[in-house]
Amino acid sequence: xxxxxxxxxxxxxxxxxxxxxxxxxxxxxxxxxxxxxxxxxxxxxxxxxxxxxxxxxxxxxxxxxxxxxxxxxxxxxxxxxxxxxxxxxxxxxxxxxxxxxxxxxxxxxxxxxxxxxxxxxxxxxxxxxxxxxxxxxxxxxxxxxxxxxxxxxxxxxxxxxxxxxxxxxxxxxxxxxxxxxxxxxxxxxxxxxxxxxxxxxxxxxxxxxxxxxxxxxxxxxxxxxxxxxxxxxxxxxxxxxxxxxxxxxxxxxxxxxxxxxxxxxxxxxxxxxxxxxxxxxxxxxxxxxxxxxxxxxxxxxxxxxxxxxxxxxxxxxxxxxxxxxxxxxxxxxxxxxxxxxxxxxxxxxxxxxxxxxxxxxxxxxxxxxxxxxxxxxxxxxxxxxxxxxxxxxxxxxxxxxxxxxxxxxxxxxxxxxxxxxxxxxxxxxxxxxxxxxxxxxxxxxxxxxxxxxxxxxxxxxxxxxxxxxxxxxxxxxxxxxxxxxxxxxxxxxxxxxxxx
Amino acid sequence: xxxxxxxxxxxxxxxxxxxxxxxxxxxxxxxxxxxxxxxxxxxxxxxxxxxxxxxxxxxxxxxxxxxxxxxxxxxxxxxxxxxxxxxxxxxxxxxxxxxx
Amino acid sequence: xxxxxxxxxxxxxxxxxxxxxxxxxxxxxxxxxxxxxxxxxxxxxxxxxxxxxxxxxxxxxxxxxxxxxxxxxxxxxxxxxxxxxxxxxxxxxxxxxxxxxxxxxxxxxxxxxxxxxxxx
Numbered sequence: 001x002x003x004x005x006x007x008x009x010x011x012x013x014x015x016x017x018x019x020x021x022x023x024x025x026x027x028x029x030x031x032x033x034x035x036x037x038x039x040x041x042x043x044x045x046x047x048x049x050x051x052x053x054x055x056x057x058x059x060x061x062x063x064x065x066x067x068x069x070x071x072x073x074x075x076x077x078x079x080x081x082x083x084x085x086x087x088x089x090x091x092x093x094x095x096x097x098x099x100x101x102x103x104x105x106x107x108x109x110x111x112x113x114x115x116x117x118x119x120x121x122x123x124x125x126x127x128x129x130x131x132x133x134x135x136x137x138x139x140x141x142x143x144x145x146x147x148x149x150x151x152x153x154x155x156x157x158x159x160x161x162x163x164x165x166x167x168x169x170x171x172x173x174x175x176x177x178x179x180x181x182x183x184x185x186x187x188x189x190x191x192x193x194x195x196x197x198x199x200x201x202x203x204x205x206x207x208x209x210x211x212x213x214x215x216x217x218x219x220x221x222x223x224x225x226x227x228x229x230x231x232x233x234x235x236x237x238x239x240x241x242x243x244x245x246x247x248x249x250x251x252x253x254x255x256x257x258x259x260x261x262x263x264x265x266x267x268x269x270x271x272x273x274x275x276x277x278x279x280x281x282x283x284x285x286x287x288x289x290x291x292x293x294x295x296x297x298x299x300x301x302x303x304x305x306x307x308x309x310x311x312x313x314x315x316x317x318x319x320x321x322x323x324x325x326x327x328x329x330x331x332x333x334x335x336x337x338x339x340x341x342x343x344x345x346x347x348x349x350x351x352x353x354x355x356x357x358x359x360x361x362x363x364x365x366x367x368x369x370x371x372x373x374x375x376x377x378x379x380x381x382x383x384x385x386x387x388x389x390x391x392x393x394x395x396x397x398x399x400x401x402x403x404x405x406x407x408x409x410x411x412x413x414x415x416x417x418x419x420x421x422x423x424x425x426x427x428x429x430x431x432x433x434x435x436x437x438x439x440x441x442x443x444x445x446x447x448x449x450x451x452x453x454x455x456x457x458x459x460x461x462x463x464x465x466x467x468x469x470x471x472x473x474x475x476x477x478x479x480x481x482x483x484x485x486x487x488x489x490x491x492x493x494x495x496x497x498x499x500x
Numbered sequence: 501x502x503x504x505x506x507x508x509x510x511x512x513x514x515x516x517x518x519x520x521x522x523x524x525x526x527x528x529x530x531x532x533x534x535x536x537x538x539x540x541x542x543x544x545x546x547x548x549x550x551x552x553x554x555x556x557x558x559x560x561x562x563x564x565x566x567x568x569x570x571x572x573x574x575x576x577x578x579x580x581x582x583x584x585x586x587x588x589x590x591x592x593x594x595x596x597x598x599x600x
Numbered sequence: 601x602x603x604x605x606x607x608x609x610x611x612x613x614x615x616x617x618x619x620x621x622x623x624x625x626x627x628x629x630x631x632x633x634x635x636x637x638x639x640x641x642x643x644x645x646x647x648x649x650x651x652x653x654x655x656x657x658x659x660x661x662x663x664x665x666x667x668x669x670x671x672x673x674x675x676x677x678x679x680x681x682x683x684x685x686x687x688x689x690x691x692x693x694x695x696x697x698x699x700x701x702x703x704x705x706x707x708x709x710x711x712x713x714x715x716x717x718x719x720x
Binding site: 505513519566570573578 | 611612614619670675681
């Protein structure tokens with residue numbers, strides 16, 4: 001038995017152990033929410049550090065292959081996604097503790113469930129086998145169902161959770177049927193074996209595998225809230241407590257994309273063109289429908305939820321163009337996921353920090369004249385919104401730029417045009433908030449809003465700085481690692497997929 | 501002689517019944533029953549394909565599906581009890597109040 | 601891929617698409633909620649005069665214990681295949697199964713500590 005393989009499993013193990021330890025600690029009265037959050041943070045940081053050990057290398061290893069029979073894989077790709085997901089967990093704990101403390105979610109199990117969700121997502125991006133990824137998907141989803149409905153004295157939470165549960169279990173059954181068909185067609189559920197089967201057979205023999213793959217793709221479209229399957233997301237995002245919404249909207253999407261990119265790039269290399277046609281229309285409709293939803297929202301939470309549907313549309317543009325320009329499209333997806341993660345996590349985190357002190361219903365109107373009361377917080381919020389809208393000198397702009405360029409290169413000019421139009425529309429609903437914050441006086445807000453003190457504003461501030469640094473970092477200090485570093489790692493991640 | 505075709509036909513029939521149940525039933529408890537039927541349909545499919553190929557992994561998968569179905573239903577039923585305590589009904593239409 | 605697998609699996613696909621459409625199109629084949637008196641009487645193994653209504657709500661504690669039972673009961677299915685092969689697997693198998701059971705035990709300890717099993 002090789003002992004050095006353990007280093008590749010440590011990120012996963014540390015989160016798993018942490019979740020169980022927190023579960024056992026949470027019923028003990030002595031451990032307050034605050035103490036539990038430090039325990040959770042400890043395990044998350046251990047996991048992040050062990051994951052960062054292998055950063056910057058191109059590697060692909062199946063740890064303890066005889067034990068797990070090649071079901072798990074650890075490569076640069078999974079390392080990249082792992083670090084985003086764990087960072088999402090860390091930010092949620094740091095920003096959310098304030099919220100959990102102030103609202104009456106007086107139970108410490110939140111952190112245990114959060115760590116279980118992170119565990120499921122890490123397993124999802126590391127799994128090399130369809131059934132393992134199903135189990136991982138279910139671990140993450142079931143933890144999220146409970147997290148949404150955790151505050152059980154609130155009807156909306158239960159309802160949002162219920163809808164997500166019903167529709168989500170239908171989607172996972174579709175996934176299972178897809179796996180059955182692929183298993184029947186290829187005699188294996190291992191991604192590498194399926195890939196070698198597909199490359200050695202004619203297209204006529206692959207009907208079953210294509211149908212199975214399409215069913216898995218439907219699950220994927222459901223989980224990222226693409227067009228025909230987007231309805232659950234508004235209810236679930238609205239029903240969930242704000243830090244959980246942030247976690248779901250940014251981190252879960254990253255994990256799902258991590259899995260499906262591996263699945264499509266390694267396995268269905270030959271079949272990508274078949275799906276491009278479906279995904280082409282799905283991407284257009286997702287962007288149009290999402291923009292339409294976002295314009296008419298008065299609640300900021302619902303607006304951000306709707307705009308996350310639009311961002312799914314942007315990601316799907318790059319996903320369509322994978323068929324013709326594999327590497328650069330995959331790289332632009334991986335990079336855009338980071339940009340979206342930073343911006344949406346920041347915006348949602350900011351909302352949850354403001355909303356937690358008293359029970360403000362966070363609408364546009366609540367932000368009237370916000371900049372006069374809390375100028376720094378208003379500035380940070382503006383940075384997140386600018387990055388979400390894709391204004392130059394933010395990381396969001398560079399992400400969008402690569403996606404649209406890729407779409408034009410691969411001949412999908414219509415997609416790029418619709419994407420740019422959706423961006424213009426999005427400027428309306430993002431700038432509405434910025435205008436409200438800066439151009440209206442509001443003397444009566446004082447005292448309601450939490451001060452700029454403690455850890456959450458610090459974390460949010462760091463994310464705002466990262467967004468700006470990602471946007472202009474390289475032009476200011478040329479030797480400093482900036483955006484190119486992130487793009488290079490994304491490229492390494494792509495290359496590591498084909499080493500196994 | 502019962503062949504793979506028969507088993508998979510059974511899978512198909514059960515799966516269709518489950519889908520019809522999910523689409524038509526208005527009782528939330530029945531909705532969970534229908535999802536159980538769907539999962540068991542997939543189970544039969546896995547076990548049958550696994551027997552056909554002489555590869556045991558499919559049967560192990562169906563064990564995992566049973567365990568996962570149990571945990572999903574446990575969460576669902578927990579939410580159902582909560583929902584019944586709040587609203588006094590387990591009708592699917594009672595979930596509509598959050599629209600808009 | 602042999603033709604039998606193909607035939608069988610394509611039957612799944614066809615059935616899954618065709619039957620729900622048929623059901624939904626006809627509409628009448630689905631369940632009809634007939635309010636019959638006999639249907640709503642509690643079933644008491646042949647005793648025709650039942651006492652009370654079976655739809656009376658009872659304590660949530662029963663549901664909780666039932667849910668916990670379902671969760672822990674189902675895990676036994678993993679032990680049957682293990683038990684068949686335990687001699688071949690040797691110490692490795694024993695360690696693996698006891699790790700699994702330790703995880704279940706952690707869950708049980710949590711349930712116990714969270715006072716889900718106390719009747720008050």
